[in-house]
Amino acid sequence: SQKIEQNSEALNIQEGKTATLTCNYTNYSPAYLQWYRQDPGRGPVFLLLIRENEKEKRKERLKVTFDTTLKQSLFHITASQPADSATYLCATHRSNDYKLSFGAGTTVTVRA
Amino acid sequence: GAVVSQHPSWVICKSGTSVKIECRSLDFQATTMFWYRQFPKQSLMLMATSNEGSKATYEQGVEKDKFLINHASLTLSTLTVTSAHPEDSSFYICSASLGQPNQPQHFGDGTRLSIL
Numbered sequence: 001s002q003k004i005e006q007n008s009e010a011l012n013i014q015e016g017k018t019a020t021l022t023c024n025y026t027n028y029s030p031a032y033l034q035w036y037r038q039d040p041g042r043g044p045v046f047l048l049l050i051r052e053n054e055k056e057k058r059k060e061r062l063k064v065t066f067d068t069t070l071k072q073s074l075f076h077i078t079a080s081q082p083a084d085s086a087t088y089l090c091a092t093h094r095s096n097d098y099k100l101s102f103g104a105g106t107t108v109t110v111r112a
Numbered sequence: 113g114a115v116v117s118q119h120p121s122w123v124i125c126k127s128g129t130s131v132k133i134e135c136r137s138l139d140f141q142a143t144t145m146f147w148y149r150q151f152p153k154q155s156l157m158l159m160a161t162s163n164e165g166s167k168a169t170y171e172q173g174v175e176k177d178k179f180l181i182n183h184a185s186l187t188l189s190t191l192t193v194t195s196a197h198p199e200d201s202s203f204y205i206c207s208a209s210l211g212q213p214n215q216p217q218h219f220g221d222g223t224r225l226s227i228l
Contacts, residue, residue, distance in 0.1 A: 009153075043222045044217075104153070
């Protein structure tokens with residue numbers, strides 16, 4: 001089965017800096033990879049989806065890259081703000097169906 | 113954006129009782145709904161997949177007689193935790209999607225279940 005590793009459990013950064021989160025997957029290469037944001041006690045919220053033939057995807061201050069050779073996705077939050085503090089989850093679909101497997105998440109704390 | 117409503121958000125009950133959690137897609141017809149369980153600082157673990165009008169598909173290790181799922185319409189799925197015990201205490205989250213890998217899942221806000 002697909003194993004998804006988000007290398008950092010926690011990331012503390014200063015407001016205005018760029019946060020970079022890593023997501024590595026093993027076994028098969030997914031056609032799509034998704035990123036979600038989860039606040040404490042809430043359900044995840046979809047942020048971005050990137051396809052295997054896309055190197056990079058952007059949405060406002062967010063940027064996602066997808067390197068199928070390294071089996072890795074990077075998630076960047078530029079000009080970070082305290083409101084960006086949350087847990088960010090990486091997810092890919094399983095090899096044999098459309099159901100998602102999630103990483104454990106990286107908790108980002110942005111200090112004012 | 114797509115809105116999924118989950119109710120109740122918080123339940124405390126005695127061991128042995130059954131608890132029903134509702135998941136509704138408010139502004140779109142969800143082909144598929146998913147039920148997850150999440151322990152503190154851990155990943156979301158898929159429990160079962162619910163398709164309207166058919167039996168739910170359970171993940172390996174999930175007891176279908178323990179976690180009853182009913183998907184009565186394209187906008188409503190329910191999860192009933194039967195004869196709940198303290199080890200069933202967890203955060204249960206539902207999501208809805210159109211069922212394709214290129215479609216995002218839209219999550220409810222979860223139900224915190226505490227069994228005394």
